Amino acid sequence: MHRWEMKNIKLVIDLDNTLLDATTPHLKYYNQASGLNYTEEDVNDFYIYRLYNWNQEERDKVYNQYGYTIHGESIPYFQSIETLNQLFNQHHITIMTARPTQFQQVTIKWLENYGAKYHNLVFTESKYNEFRNIGADVLVDDAPHYAMEFSQKGTPVILFNQPYNNQINNSYIYRATNWKAVEEHINYLVDK
Numbered sequence: 001m002h003r004w005e006m007k008n009i010k011l012v013i014d015l016d017n018t019l020l021d022a023t024t025p026h027l028k029y030y031n032q033a034s035g036l037n038y039t040e041e042d043v044n045d046f047y048i049y050r051l052y053n054w055n056q057e058e059r060d061k062v063y064n065q066y067g068y069t070i071h072g073e074s075i076p077y078f079q080s081i082e083t084l085n086q087l088f089n090q091h092h093i094t095i096m097t098a099r100p101t102q103f104q105q106v107t108i109k110w111l112e113n114y115g116a117k118y119h120n121l122v123f124t125e126s127k128y129n130e131f132r133n134i135g136a137d138v139l140v141d142d143a144p145h146y147a148m149e150f151s152q153k154g155t156p157v158i159l160f161n162q163p164y165n166n167q168i169n170n171s172y173i174y175r176a177t178n179w180k181a182v183e184e185h186i187n188y189l190v191d192k
């Protein structure tokens with residue numbers, strides 16, 4: 001296929017710890033709530049709250065209190081927004097997050113503040129079902145459980161490198177340590 005005939009594909013892109021650094025603000029406010037002092041080097045679990053030995057209920061209480069600030073203060077990863085906006089010119093972009101809908105407004109505002117371009121924004125924990133409904137082609141995410149679920153069903157996953165996902169590996173998983181690598185994997189998958 002010629003470059004100028006490049007295919008249009010449907011991408012589903014995660015927010016937390018994929019487009020933006022969610023670890024830093026989580027640690028900041030979870031430390032504040034607990035009086036503990038964990039750093040990035042301590043994070044080895046997708047569920048950061050488990051570091052604090054909180055149960056789901058304790059975690060929900062803290063998250064309800066600080067979630068708005070955590071999501072508002074998150075900083076995009078290097079070149080993530082620029083790359084997203086470039087991809088938007090060629091492909092169909094759905095931003096898909098498992099954040100609860102109570103954080104819908106702060107999420108929309110955040111995307112607007114950073115000038116992020118997308119066609120669709122979906123809040124769901126059932127990412128695979130929504131992905132199928134959209135008829136999407138590729139998932140970009142950091143979560144080990146989504147990476148396993150999607151790749152085991154034969155869906156290509158660009159896995160944004162995080163300390164808690166480095167054991168995840170199969171032939172449908174394309175690991176990316178930065179957004180340049182995400183872009184390269186997408187170009188490869190489009191040309192395939």
Ligand SMILES: [Mg+2]
Nearest residue numbers: 014016017142
């Ligand atoms: Mg994530």
